[in-house]
Amino acid sequence: MKSWKKAWALILSMVMVISLVAGCGSSQSPTPTGPATETPTEAPTETPAPTTTESTSAGDEKITLRFSWWGGDARHEATLAVIDAFMKKYPNIKIEPEYGAQDGYNDKKTTEFSTKTAPDIFQIETGAGPEYAKMGVLYNLSALKSINFDKFDANFIKVNGQFGTGNQYAIPTGVAGSALIVNKTLADKIGIDLTQQYDWEKLIEWGEQVQAYDPELYLLSVNTGNGVAFFIRTYTRQLNGVPMIDDAKKTLNMTEEQFTEIFDLIDRLYKSKTCAPAAYKAPYHPNKDQEDPNWINGKYVASVGYTSNVQVLMEANPNVEYIAGCMPLLPDRKSDGWVNNCPQFMGIYAETKHPEEAALFLDFFFNTEEAAKLLGTVRSVPPTAFAQKIVAEDGSLHKMTAEAVERSLSYSGFDDGGLTTSAEATKILEEAYEAVSYGSMTPAEAAKDVVEKLNSFLATQ
Amino acid sequence: MKGNSFSKRNRIAYLYILPWLIGIVVFSVYPFFISFYYSLCDYNPLSEHVFIGFGNYVKLFTKDPEFYKSLKATLLYTVYTVPCKLLMSLAIALMLNKARKGIGVLRTVYYLPSLFGGSIAVAVLWKIMFIDNGMVNGWLNFFGIPNVSFLGDPKMALPTLSLLEVWQFGSSMVMFLAALKQVPNSLYESAKMDGANSIRRFFTITIPGISPIIFFCIIMQTLNAIQNFTSAFVVTKGGPLQSTYMLGVKLYNDGFKLLKMGYASATSWIIFSIVTLFTVLLFTSSKYWVFYNDEK
Numbered sequence: 001m002k003s004w005k006k007a008w009a010l011i012l013s014m015v016m017v018i019s020l021v022a023g024c025g026s027s028q029s030p031t032p033t034g035p036a037t038e039t040p041t042e043a044p045t046e047t048p049a050p051t052t053t054e055s056t057s058a059g060d061e062k063i064t065l066r067f068s069w070w071g072g073d074a075r076h077e078a079t080l081a082v083i084d085a086f087m088k089k090y091p092n093i094k095i096e097p098e099y100g101a102q103d104g105y106n107d108k109k110t111t112e113f114s115t116k117t118a119p120d121i122f123q124i125e126t127g128a129g130p131e132y133a134k135m136g137v138l139y140n141l142s143a144l145k146s147i148n149f150d151k152f153d154a155n156f157i158k159v160n161g162q163f164g165t166g167n168q169y170a171i172p173t174g175v176a177g178s179a180l181i182v183n184k185t186l187a188d189k190i191g192i193d194l195t196q197q198y199d200w201e202k203l204i205e206w207g208e209q210v211q212a213y214d215p216e217l218y219l220l221s222v223n224t225g226n227g228v229a230f231f232i233r234t235y236t237r238q239l240n241g242v243p244m245i246d247d248a249k250k251t252l253n254m255t256e257e258q259f260t261e262i263f264d265l266i267d268r269l270y271k272s273k274t275c276a277p278a279a280y281k282a283p284y285h286p287n288k289d290q291e292d293p294n295w296i297n298g299k300y301v302a303s304v305g306y307t308s309n310v311q312v313l314m315e316a317n318p319n320v321e322y323i324a325g326c327m328p329l330l331p332d333r334k335s336d337g338w339v340n341n342c343p344q345f346m347g348i349y350a351e352t353k354h355p356e357e358a359a360l361f362l363d364f365f366f367n368t369e370e371a372a373k374l375l376g377t378v379r380s381v382p383p384t385a386f387a388q389k390i391v392a393e394d395g396s397l398h399k400m401t402a403e404a405v406e407r408s409l410s411y412s413g414f415d416d417g418g419l420t421t422s423a424e425a426t427k428i429l430e431e432a433y434e435a436v437s438y439g440s441m442t443p444a445e446a447a448k449d450v451v452e453k454l455n456s457f458l459a460t461q
Numbered sequence: 462m463k464g465n466s467f468s469k470r471n472r473i474a475y476l477y478i479l480p481w482l483i484g485i486v487v488f489s490v491y492p493f494f495i496s497f498y499y500s501l502c503d504y505n506p507l508s509e510h511v512f513i514g515f516g517n518y519v520k521l522f523t524k525d526p527e528f529y530k531s532l533k534a535t536l537l538y539t540v541y542t543v544p545c546k547l548l549m550s551l552a553i554a555l556m557l558n559k560a561r562k563g564i565g566v567l568r569t570v571y572y573l574p575s576l577f578g579g580s581i582a583v584a585v586l587w588k589i590m591f592i593d594n595g596m597v598n599g600w601l602n603f604f605g606i607p608n609v610s611f612l613g614d615p616k617m618a619l620p621t622l623s624l625l626e627v628w629q630f631g632s633s634m635v636m637f638l639a640a641l642k643q644v645p646n647s648l649y650e651s652a653k654m655d656g657a658n659s660i661r662r663f664f665t666i667t668i669p670g671i672s673p674i675i676f677f678c679i680i681m682q683t684l685n686a687i688q689n690f691t692s693a694f695v696v697t698k699g700g701p702l703q704s705t706y707m708l709g710v711k712l713y714n715d716g717f718k719l720l721k722m723g724y725a726s727a728t729s730w731i732i733f734s735i736v737t738l739f740t741v742l743l744f745t746s747s748k749y750w751v752f753y754n755d756e757k
Contacts, residue, residue, distance in 0.1 A: 114506030
């Protein structure tokens with residue numbers, strides 16, 4: 001009896017253990033979102049082809065498209081309103097919205113790509129755009145007749161969404177860039193003027209000034225996620241005028257000495273308490289200072305982030321005055337380094353069965369007055385001049401967001417893209433940044449570690 | 462019936478369990494075996510997989526210092542949570558085993574945390590409570606104790622996550638409560654008459670009497686601890702400085718962020734091996750300390 005019981009218990013334990021391993025490795029199981037919806041009619045479905053020409057939008061065929069994005073409540077409401085407006089105009093096309101927070105969005109997309117269950121239309125993180133294009137999961141929008149890009153600035157759309165291919169694979173959702181959102185009320189009290197151009201060393205001088213004024217205050221609020229973009233990648237572009245990684249040669253454009261120089265700056269930024277302590281910032285998400293009580297209580301002079309965050313940061317502490325500050329530059333730089341691009345892209349899934357209908361929706365989304373009015377600035381300053389005019393006239397263009405974009409555009413930066421912003425390179429840089437900010441690695445050790453790991457990563461590409 | 466093993470009655474029974482059977486084959490058994498095959502491949506889900514033998518395992522053990530950090534974090538988490546949760550649930554069960562007014566309400570209250578399970582909501586709540594400006598530091602400050610960086614200090618993050626697991630002791634507590642009820646009162650009375658004090662009665666009657674449940678709880682809690690993912694992912698993302706980068710989080714990051722599914726599968730098989738080893742060790746040792754009522 002005893003041994004019988006034990007045998008059963010062992011078997012049951014093993015079944016539970018199996019369920020652990022079963023969770024990994026299979027790309028065959030469907031994701032909770034289910035497969036791409038098919039047309040309920042007998043009409044033959046189209047396979048992705050650059051020459052697709054038959055739009056069924058005006059016909060009777062009922063088509064369902066899935067559209068996913070991330071964002072806050074304001075963005076969700078505006079996007080849903082655009083979807084409703086589109087479905088009223090094209091009653092034969094149904095758009096199924098799939099929306100949520102940004103956390104885990106990218107991971108979900110890559111899983112959907114691997115199971116071929118990605119939505120027909122989806123928002124794309126700026127850094128992930130080139131990687132998606134390389135994976136072949138984006139439809140070539142230049143081959144679709146249902147969307148035109150006449151309203152976009154030709155150079156802007158070429159730089160944002162073509163990924164060096166000459167074809168449009170994604171559409172920028174707005175104009176955005178790096179930003180230093182300054183609590184001007186606090187900066188004035190301490191005597192710091194962030195409207196004048198300055199260099200990286202000045203940050204530390206100001207940081208010490210802030211600490212001398214009140215040890216509970218910090219010049220900068222930054223954490224590992226945006227610190228990598230703000231300090232490491234930008235400094236790299238200023239040093240060399242090129243991204244960190246040469247995608248064509250699969251080699252590093254940076255030397256170990258240059259990495260040491262960057263990590264030394266980061267080390268001094270934290271040791272001087274110019275940046276809020278890494279241990280304090282660790283639990284907070286990057287670009288979400290609105291959730292940090294220190295920001296809400298006005299304990300940071302400036303928040304490191306992006307122009308798309310301006311409005312929400314201001315709303316978190318509406319009792320003070322804000323400005324978009326200048327951003328640091330190396331005196332003998334090869335490039336300004338600061339990024340002017342877009343907050344996100346929109347793209348169409350390469351495996352969609354209805355590319356023309358998906359393009360028709362994006363055309364409505366970007367090129368109609370109705371959509372421009374509904375969307376306002378929920379994805380930063382709109383990407384087209386006509387939509388910018390609409391939001392300026394109806395007063396929905398947030399003044400500070402516009403100022404921050406203008407400030408960002410005053411720098412002649414460029415976006416890294418490619419291997420430099422790939423998930424693995426980013427992870428390597430984040431680990432090193434965190435180690436230096438915690439003081440668990442010296443700048444030289446971090447530089448050596450980063451060079452070794454990046455070279456090891458590049459060897460597999 | 463008369464020995465006809467596939468009678469109509471049996472066929473109907475099989476039909477009833479067919480949905481479960483299909484589920485376990487499709488969602489557990491097949492992925493279980495295919496994941497072993499993938500663990501022997503260089504497998505990016507967006508491209509063809511290439512068979513590389515034990516290359517992923519060799520890389521994990523010889524070229525991936527992150528693996529050892531993850532292993533250490535996982536084992537430490539197991540060591541922190543299993544004994545603490547066991548002691549906590551047993552202590553509360555002993556307390557709730559006594560008949561008193563309102564005991565039903567008390568039992569429900571103590572079980573409540575377990576109703577939430579390992580949910581995202583609880584993990585988010587934990588994060589909000591333990592951040593530097595959170596409620597726990599607010600209490601500490603009230604008593605004049607300075608702030609503790611529960612989630613930002615690499616030495617504190619893992620114990621803080623362990624506390625979340627220990628807090629959800631309700632299921633084990635209910636099992637202990639049921640087991641305590643099964644220990645015959647006559648044994649306690651006899652021991653009392655023989656002069657055994659309460660501590661002696663606890664160690665010589667209570668513990669042996671509930672040893673099968675202790676054994677079951679140790680197995681279950683060890684399995685859960687080694688597989689932990691949710692709290693480490695939601696509360697700390699594996700940080701700071703990878704102090705909570707448990708194997709489950711590493712597996713997820715390798716598989717779903719870096720798209721190294723073969724490598725992640727190898728990690729999952731190592732987790733499986735560890736769990737199997739623990740289970741076998743526990744079963745082997747059980748003959749020395751687990752007592753069943755029907756034993757002769």
